[in-house]
Amino acid sequence: RHYILDLMRVTPRDSNYIGLQHRFCVLRPELVASFVEAESIKKSPTEKVPDAPTESNGQEPDDIASGSDATAASVEEHDKSDETPVSTPAESNDMTAEILFNPNVFTEYKLAGSPEEIEVDEALVKKVGSYLLDTVIPKFVQDLCSLDVSPMDGQTLTDVLHSNGINVRYLGKVAGMIKHLPHLWDLFSAEIIVRSAKHVVKDILRQSPDHNIAPAVAHFLNCFFGKVLAASSKGSTGSPQSKTQKKSSESASSKKGQSAFSQLTSDGVWSDIKEFAKHKYQFEAPDDVRVGTKRVAVLRNLCQKV
Structure with missing residues (x-):
């Protein structure tokens, strides 16, 4: 069931x-x-606890002991006679x-x-x-x-945010308040970039058929970590090599079932990532974010999330 x-x-x-x-x-x-x-x-009301008496008001120790015994006996008799339950202030609060x-x-x-x-x-x-x-x-x-x-990576950062009741969508707001701390700024910016890249690559995978999943992932990683230009901008327009590339690209585009991932470029992928980070996390990615990202750590974090 x-x-x-x-x-x-x-x-x-x-x-x-x-x-x-x-x-x-x-x-x-x-x-x-x-x-x-x-x-x-x-x-909750603040309750003051009375201080313990420090003076015996001139009474002898024997008198104090006998008086305390009599008081204890009277209190005990009163407790036995009164059986009505009384709610404590803590319970009422x-x-x-x-x-x-x-x-x-x-x-x-x-x-x-x-x-x-x-x-x-x-x-x-x-x-x-x-x-x-x-x-x-x-x-x-x-x-x-x-x-x-002291979060050390994206997973510990997420756990610490959640334990404090903060949603991950507030990453950009928190990152804007710790710009003066370089180690935390790098951690927060890398986490936002990875989460934004996760959504971009998932959109690419949804549009790709099953037999093109591996080429789509490989092409995305090349665009994400490398420098992939548009097909029309590779080589000069008058060279024989560019003409050959143009013919091959035209023949490839005419093939049935070609996916749209082959048209991706590095500038386009990073533009989508920055746009998503701004929309989802209110985070303005700096211009040098592509150079400043630690590739091994980012790749590991991205693979864990996707």
């Missing part, structure tokens, strides 16, 4: 990404738990500090309830989004700067 679990709306939508193009952007459970804990701490989210806000579904209730639900979800931007991400950046958190 098989079951299907719809986990998309277990947590509410991310109020920082609203719209049909962001319909899959939800908050992480770690962030929701952190927000609920922070709100409970704010609402747990009951009143319960925070419930509506996972249907900021969606295309029609919400039930009065406009006032819907407004309250939306305000609560917006408050979580503000908590992420104003508290969680700055605290995470502070931990990175103080070396309390």
